[in-house]
Amino acid sequence: MSALVENWPALLAGLGTTLLVLVTSAVGALVLGTLVVVARVSPVPVLRAAAFGYVQVLVNVPLLALLLLAVFALPDAGLIAPLVTTAIVVLTVYEAAYVAEALRSGINTVAKGQVEAARALGFTLPQTLRLVVVPQAARAVVQPLGNVLIALLMNTALTATVGVVELTSAVNKVNLVQAEPIPIFGAAGLVYMALALVIGLGAGRIEKKVAIRR
Amino acid sequence: MSRTLRRRSTLAASLALVASLGLGACGSSDSDSSAVPPSGGGGGEDSLQSVYDDAPVADAAALLSDSTMAAIKERGVLRVGAALDAPLLSQQDPSNPDDIQGFDIDLAKMLAIYIIGEPNIEVVPPASETREALLQNGTVDVVFNTYTITEERAQQISFAGPYFVSGLAVAVPSDTDDISGIDDLGGKTVIVGANTPAVTAVPEEQPTAEVVSFATDPQCVQALTQGRGDAYVQDYTLLAADAQANSGIKVVGQPFTEEAYGIGLPPNDPDFKQFVNDWLEQIYADGSWAAIFDATLGTVGDGSTPEPPTIGSVPGS
Numbered sequence: 001m002s003a004l005v006e007n008w009p010a011l012l013a014g015l016g017t018t019l020l021v022l023v024t025s026a027v028g029a030l031v032l033g034t035l036v037v038v039a040r041v042s043p044v045p046v047l048r049a050a051a052f053g054y055v056q057v058l059v060n061v062p063l064l065a066l067l068l069l070a071v072f073a074l075p076d077a078g079l080i081a082p083l084v085t086t087a088i089v090v091l092t093v094y095e096a097a098y099v100a101e102a103l104r105s106g107i108n109t110v111a112k113g114q115v116e117a118a119r120a121l122g123f124t125l126p127q128t129l130r131l132v133v134v135p136q137a138a139r140a141v142v143q144p145l146g147n148v149l150i151a152l153l154m155n156t157a158l159t160a161t162v163g164v165v166e167l168t169s170a171v172n173k174v175n176l177v178q179a180e181p182i183p184i185f186g187a188a189g190l191v192y193m194a195l196a197l198v199i200g201l202g203a204g205r206i207e208k209k210v211a212i213r214r
Numbered sequence: 215m216s217r218t219l220r221r222r223s224t225l226a227a228s229l230a231l232v233a234s235l236g237l238g239a240c241g242s243s244d245s246d247s248s249a250v251p252p253s254g255g256g257g258g259e260d261s262l263q264s265v266y267d268d269a270p271v272a273d274a275a276a277l278l279s280d281s282t283m284a285a286i287k288e289r290g291v292l293r294v295g296a297a298l299d300a301p302l303l304s305q306q307d308p309s310n311p312d313d314i315q316g317f318d319i320d321l322a323k324m325l326a327i328y329i330i331g332e333p334n335i336e337v338v339p340p341a342s343e344t345r346e347a348l349l350q351n352g353t354v355d356v357v358f359n360t361y362t363i364t365e366e367r368a369q370q371i372s373f374a375g376p377y378f379v380s381g382l383a384v385a386v387p388s389d390t391d392d393i394s395g396i397d398d399l400g401g402k403t404v405i406v407g408a409n410t411p412a413v414t415a416v417p418e419e420q421p422t423a424e425v426v427s428f429a430t431d432p433q434c435v436q437a438l439t440q441g442r443g444d445a446y447v448q449d450y451t452l453l454a455a456d457a458q459a460n461s462g463i464k465v466v467g468q469p470f471t472e473e474a475y476g477i478g479l480p481p482n483d484p485d486f487k488q489f490v491n492d493w494l495e496q497i498y499a500d501g502s503w504a505a506i507f508d509a510t511l512g513t514v515g516d517g518s519t520p521e522p523p524t525i526g527s528v529p530g531s
Contacts, residue, residue: 072433075440083426083442160408161429163437169427172343173413179367181344 003178004187007170014170015191021088021156021166022195026149028092033099038129040100041107051100058097064158066090071162087159095152102144106137139210146203150196157192167191262320265505269327270496272489282486283329286355291334292326294319295348295357295478298339299430301455302510303360306339317510318358321377324502325356325477328493343409346370349480356490357478360449362411368530372483373476374490376523376531377503378511381469382412383450385457387438388464393445395467399423405434405443412447415471431456438463449473454514474528491525498522 004011040051058066070090071083081089110133118128138145160169171188175181277284286292296318298306307313314337323333338354345361348354349371360380363373386393393399399420406412408427416425426443428434431452438446439462446453450469457465477494479487497503504519512519525531 068433072436072440075442080440080442162433163405163426163428163442165427169408172408173427175343176409176413177364177366179346179364179370181347185343 003174003180003184007174010173011167011170014165014167017084017164018153018156018166018168018195021084021091021159021164022149022153025088025091025095025156026152028088029095029099029148029152030145032092032096033103034134036096036100037103037107038134040104041129041133043125055097055100058094059101063090063094063155064161066094067158067162083159083163087156087162087164091152091155091159095148095155098148098151099145102141102148103134103137105144106139106141107133109140110136136212139207139212142203142207142210146199149199149203153192153195153199262506262509265502266323266327266333268500269324269502270493270500271331272328272493276489276492277329278485281489282355282480282483283489286329290330290332291336292322292329292356293336293338293354294322295338295345295354296322296359298337299432300360300452301431301459302451302514304337304358315510317378317506318360320506320510321477321497321503322356322358324497324506325490325493328496345478349478352480355480359478360410360473360475361478362473363476363528363530365530367478371481372479372487373531374479374487375476375494375525376474376528377477377494378475379520379523380449380451380473380475382415382447382471382473383453383465383469384467385438385446385448385453385463385465386444387441388462390444393466396420396447396470399445399447402444403442405437405446407431407434407448410448411471411473416447419470435460435463451511451514458514474523474531476528476531494522494525 036051036054039047040055042048067087067090070086074080074086114132114136115128118132123131156166157168159166160172167188171184175184178184272283277287296304296314298304298314300316300318303316304314304318305316307315319335319337322335322337326333326335338348345357345359346367349357361367361373363376367373384393384396384399393402396416396419399416401422402420402424404416404420404423404425406416406425406427408429413425413427416423426437428437431448434446434448435456437443439460446463448456450465453465457463477490479490494503503522507519
């Protein structure tokens, strides 16, 4: 344990990077995922196909492969960005596919009659989506979205392999010197667990708060 | 090429001749040699067969009853913690997963012969974060993994050896002129391999340098050539091999640290440690250590064979 106490500045910096990557890519994924799902349920065939393709490609390619491609292949194509930025973009794009799938299952819970009623009242398509469908769909999937964010938190650890010094990478460095893998990685696991618990409990509270009383 | 052909059976030779007539002179020999990386080490590895044939085998009396070595002989296979992606040290051939070559692996096979009589090893791959745990819980018998002997690690496990001494050096892109060694890296971005001694050695030497770590050596080289860092700090022999394979990078200056690599052993097993050290003394004395070095690490660098290090010469060993 003393190994962790002695190295707290490096570990805290690693935790900070983990949180930075988590929060920015979570916000990005929620926004991008919503746009994708809107395209997915829109009446425009091209948008529907594009959104379908986006989700299928990203759900079926391992995140590590995407990270390695973005970090090592894009520079050959002339696109080079700092490592943390690259990691955030990749995580955003990847998790957006899962956000879109979670939201789509929510949209499926909104009764068809709601859309028909909105149309009968003269709502345009954007109005129907913005005022009727998405608010109800999002309420139904608060917990599933929380799970997507927990998965995102765990996935931030993968960025250690491409040089991002986040929590996993920081404890790895401590272990390299101290050579006590079980307490050191165990402690890191507890930190991830605590963060996941915060996300899970937060999602539970939000769910209760926004629930529609019928 | 002629040497290779002479060794083949007549049938294979005539097939190669037919192939070369059809495909042009070098076609068939290229595909042969590419299966054995690195190019220089290919012939060298083959020549090790005689070293294996003459390898020392422990006396039955040395395998104390109820000891670790007796248990290994009973099992018939030595379980080794080793990398699969370290060129010249422990490199797996992707098209033939049973074929692992390099300095560490060849020594592990020699140890297997010493204990069991056959080069039977089972490699438990990349264990670098958890080598201590794997030794403590008995998943592996020994670790050959460029395992630098340190006093912190020696509190967790035991080390035999050292069996090799190397050092960290600096590589830069070929067109860099303003870096000629570790002293020029202040304020620069330095690429290191995750879980290598460079992770701690670079900040000690150059506190103002920014350290970026990547998981594997090929990734580090790629990152260096793509400009993600100004320099790459890694083991000198590994860098020499990289620079030989990739004209985009060069090694500058001399090694600035001394890393003594040990054989990781389970903790609190003085009999096994003594046994492995006795074996090291034997392969140092009979020249097989030098032959293995020449066939692997010796294929890059200046061509000279170093003296084997003195057993127990490093704190922690």
